[in-house]
Structures are given as C-alpha cells and as structure tokens.
Amino acid sequence: MSSRICYRPFRFARARFAIQPGHYSLFVAWVWELFVIEVINLVKNFGDNAALKGVSFTVRSGEATGCLGPNGAGKSTIMKTLAGLQRPTSGEVRICGYSLASEPLEAKKRIGYVPETAAMYTGLTANEYLSLVAELYHLDRDFAAEQIGKLLRAFHLTDVADRQIDSLSKGMRQKVLISSALLHDPEVLIFDEPLNGLDVNAALTFRRIVEDLVSQGKTVFYCSHILDVVERLCKRVIVLNSGEVVADDETANLLASTPKGSLESVFQELTRIGPEIEWGAALAEGRAPEMPKRDDSSSGTRIG
Numbered sequence: 009m010s011s012r013i014c015y016r017p018f019r020f021a022r023a024r025f026a027i028q029p030g031h032y033s034l035f036v037a038w039v040w041e042l043f044v045i046e047v048i049n050l051v052k053n054f055g056d057n058a059a060l061k062g063v064s065f066t067v068r069s070g071e072a073t074g075c076l077g078p079n080g081a082g083k084s085t086i087m088k089t090l091a092g093l094q095r096p097t098s099g100e101v102r103i104c105g106y107s108l109a110s111e112p113l114e115a116k117k118r119i120g121y122v123p124e125t126a127a128m129y130t131g132l133t134a135n136e137y138l139s140l141v142a143e144l145y146h147l148d149r150d151f152a153a154e155q156i157g158k159l160l161r162a163f164h165l166t167d168v169a170d171r172q173i174d175s176l177s178k179g180m181r182q183k184v185l186i187s188s189a190l191l192h193d194p195e196v197l198i199f200d201e202p203l204n205g206l207d208v209n210a211a212l213t214f215r216r217i218v219e220d221l222v223s224q225g226k227t228v229f230y231c232s233h234i235l236d237v238v239e240r241l242c243k244r245v246i247v248l249n250s251g252e253v254v255a256d257d258e259t260a261n262l263l264a265s266t267p268k269g270s271l272e273s274v275f276q277e278l279t280r281i282g283p284e285i286e287w288g289a290a291l292a293e294g295r296a297p298e299m300p301k302r303d304d305s306s307s308g309t310r311i312g
C-alpha cells in the first residue's frame with residue numbers, strides 16, 4: 009500500500025472521530041508513529057517559477073526513503089522546507105506529528121539535516137565546531153563529549169579534530185557536517201546529497217552509519233543523484249519531476265516495474281531523459297542529430 013493511499017483514511021478518520029477527541033488523539037499518535045514526516049500539498053513559488061506544485065507524501069518511521077529527480081526537479085527545495093530553512097508558499101509539513109509552521113521548535117528538535125552545501129565556522133577546529141553545535145542544542149556536556157568522540161572515531165577524524173576546519177579537505181569538512189547533524193541523536197535524518205566530496209571509504213562509512221541508524225529505528229530521508237546508493241539503502245523511493253511527485257513506492261516495486269530492473273531505468277522512464285541519453289550517445293559517436301525536444305505535456309508515468 010502506498011503512503012499516498014495511507015494518508016486518505018487519516019482525513020476520513022479526522023472527520024469521523026471529531027466528536028470523540030480521545031479517539032482522535034490516539035489516531036493522530038498512531039499516524040505519526042507510522043509516518044514520521046508528512047508533507048501535505050506543498051507549493052513553493054519563486055516569483056513565476058513553481059518549484060513545487062502541490063507535493064504530498066509521507067515518510068515511514070524507521071525506514072530510509074530516497075528522494076530522486078533530475079536537476080531542477082525540486083529536491084533541494086523540499087529538503088530545505090523540511091529542515092525549516094525555507095517557508096512554503098502553501099501546504100504543510102509535520103515532523104513526528106508537530107507542525108513545522110506552528111510548532112517549529114518541537115519539529116526541528118527531532119531533525120538532523122545535512123545540506124548539499126553549508127556555511128561552517130571554518131575558523132573553528134572540528135572539535136570546537138561540534139562542541140558549539142552541541143551547545144546550540146543544549147546537550148548535556150557528558151553526552152555531547154561522548155557523541156563527539158564516537159562520531160570523530162566513526163569518520164576517522166580523531167587525528168584532525170584539533171585542526172581548523174579551513175585546513176581540512178572538502179571530504180573531511182563534509183564528515184564534520186554529517187557528524188554535527190547526528191550529534192543530538194535526532195529521530196529523523198534529512199540528507200541532501202550527503203556523499204558530495206566523500207571518497208569511497210568515507211562513502212562506505214556513511215552508508216554503514218545510515219544502515220546502523222535505520223536498524224536503531226531512526227528515520228532517514230535521503231536525496232541523492234547516486235542511484236545505486238539509493239537503491240541499496242532505501243526501502244522506499246519518491247521521484248520528483250518538475251515540482252511534482254511522479255513515483256512513490258517501495259524500491260522493490262519500482263525495480264519490478266521495468267524490464268531492466270534498475271533504478272536508473274525507472275528514473276529515465278519517469279523523468280523522460282531517454283531521448284537526451286540517445287542524443288548524447290549519438291553525439292559521442294560523431295553523429296550530429298538534432299537535440300530531442302522534451303514532451304512537457306506530461307510529467308511522466310505515475311507509480312504508486
């Protein structure tokens with residue numbers, strides 16, 4: 009059963025149980041235990057540009073869910089909105105049942121966010137930066153020291169922990185950033201292209217950390233262009249195209265939906281990039297075909 013379908017009984021139940029508040033509260037608690045992130049009819053306009061055109065989906069508790077889409081599909085806009093860094097034009101986001109608009113502190117406490125690119129205090133050492141983040145979250149000092157030590161060890165950063173961040177490599181900075189998102193042990197992790205700049209070993213470490221987080225019951229919402237990582241890590245996948253959800257289903261169902269059985273072919277079909285790929289291949293072979301025209305009348309096949 010897709011999340012899209014699951015959400016409808018909630019609305020129905022809301023009306024049905026309105027006269028019995030006790031039942032309604034129990035039902036709401038059940039919904040958010042099942043769906044840690046609820047995105048409801050999200051619209052984001054930048055001037056005339058509609059980045060999100062009424063996006064709705066849910067992310068299930070204790071699972072990794074991937075978010076895919078071509079450049080400009082709206083992935084970062086979704087991620088920033090979920091992290092509370094950007095207000096939607098309309099629509100609602102609920103994290104663990106808390107509305108991001110009306111209960112932002114409760115909602116944000118439960119999130120760890122790794123942005124695609126982040127401004128860090130690069131004059132601080134990695135240790136100082138993580139300690140500062142711990143202070144901002146009001147973490148207990150002993151707990152913070154334990155968490156910082158654990159994360160520095162996991163990412164092999166212990167030896168560089170006392171070096172200024174501006175002297176660290178891009179990959180090392182990314183590891184510090186990921187550590188800062190995990191520091192307060194949040195229930196929900198939102199990763200926007202977290203593997204940017206990481207070498208193979210660090211990417212493997214990151215994957216193991218995500219698997220570990222999921223096995224601990226954490227919820228991960230993961231946006232990446234690296235399809236095979238999403239395929240391996242994520243139980244469900246949401247595909248965005250031109251600001252709309254064009255697929256929302258279990259990864260296994262999406263893979264079974266195409267003859268090639270790969271997320272790459274699902275992605276190509278849903279986002280209609282096949283003609284561009286053929287054009288690229290023909291160009292590489294020395295032929296000079298016309299650039300294929302996109303069919304903008306359709307945003308692709310809808311699955312789930």
Ligand SMILES: Nc1ncnc2c1ncn2[C@@H]1O[C@H](COP(=O)(O)OP(=O)(O)OP(=O)(O)O)[C@@H](O)[C@H]1O
Pocket residue numbers: 054057058059077078079080081082083084085086
């Ligand atoms: N701050 C902004 N001001 C104006 N337009 C924006 C802004 N941020 C995003 N957009 C537009 O919104 C649309 C979605 O952008 P977004 O960055 O969410 O896409 P994306 O799927 O993350 O793309 P990419 O894979 O290239 O990172 C694009 O058309 C983009 O130009």
